Amino acid sequence: MANLFSIFEPSSSLFSISTNWLSTMLGLMFIPYLYWASPSRWSLMWSKIIFTLHKEFKALLMPSHIGASTLFISLFSLIVYNNFLGLLPYVFTSSSHMVMNLSLSLPLWITLMLFGWLNHTRHMLAHLVPQGTPAALMPFMVIIETISNVIRPGTLAVRLTANMIAGHLLLTLLGNTGPSLSLTVLSVLIFSQILLLILESAVAIIQSYVFAVLSTLYTSEIN
Template identity: 65%
Template sequence: MNNLFSTFDPSTQILSMNWMSIILPIIMIPSSYWIIQSRINKLWNLIILNLHKEFKLLMGKSNTGMTLMMISLFTTILATNFMGLFPYIFTTSSHLCFTLTLALPLWISFMIYGWFNKTIHMLSHLVPQGTPAALMSFMVCIETVSNCIRPGTLAIRLTANMIAGHLLLTLLGNTGPLMNTSMVSILIITQIMLLILESAVAIIQSYVFAVLSTLYFSEI
């Protein structure tokens, strides 16, 4: 079991600077080297434009500048998730040191801004509309706890989803030498399907993290 979970350590024996995978996509594919936009750049610009429209709809017209930060957050998580699919590269988004570093400062800044500038609005959010008078004190406790665990749920959701898929790929890969020749082809097909699923999970989890952060900000 120790050898199995050692794949999620922040370093491996092959590459000692696995945390560099966070900025590798930015270093390897800078857009300034393209004289004419490639199809990948055009596709990425289209994705960013659609994300900007969606985040602006969630935040409102008065907070359009925040969409840039949320798009940057989406891009960072997406890049780290995809870099973790390559061999011998540590998946930084599967470590709480990385995910909590993104979620906790965002949540603290939202709370500080809300409680200092819109105190009455923040207090009204603790009691949902239509709550009976007898349950108001109980609902305040529930809403307070739900607000406090938001950064933890954001970080653990991303970490758990990235660990689960990589752990399944590792378990199936370790059973390869013990299988018959006829079963290896089935194992390879299964691994390819799981890799495609992991690529989809990498996109979905980065989108979910950015959208939930946007929704938390829109409440303020």
């Protein structure tokens, strides 16, 4: 089991400093290219994705928070870059670690809570009791809503981590059985690996989108 999970360990180091985490910044190298290079299909497609996300996030956010869509588009871009780069051989997938994902979700959640409780205290208190709740159930609803609010950054991080780890482990388990298989079974294995890689590419986009949309919805609750 230790060898199985070793693909997720930041083992490469330089002067006792883990260098695998530098792969998180590889995606940022694609961004300047969009500014100085002539328009290509890739840049036009990415611009269309960003414009579509901006329209969707703008519809979810309150009018006073529309400018925050830039933050969530950047969040989506960072996660989707890391997810896709992690599918390449010998590239460390930082988005499969709780440290990375919690460092994205926890500061965002803490900032929203501080902003909401300091500026909209009455609304935040009213949000703990859904409209139409019987008086006898109000204390229990406050506890339930508080717990569901507190675990939000953890659920964001765990969802992304679990989905990325599951796909990588499945690809690794199937790949390790290759040397002991016959040529016929090996061809079936390679075909299944290609299908799984396509599925992982879809998961990489979907999980990045879910992370950004849920963060947008949590922000829209504070008005």
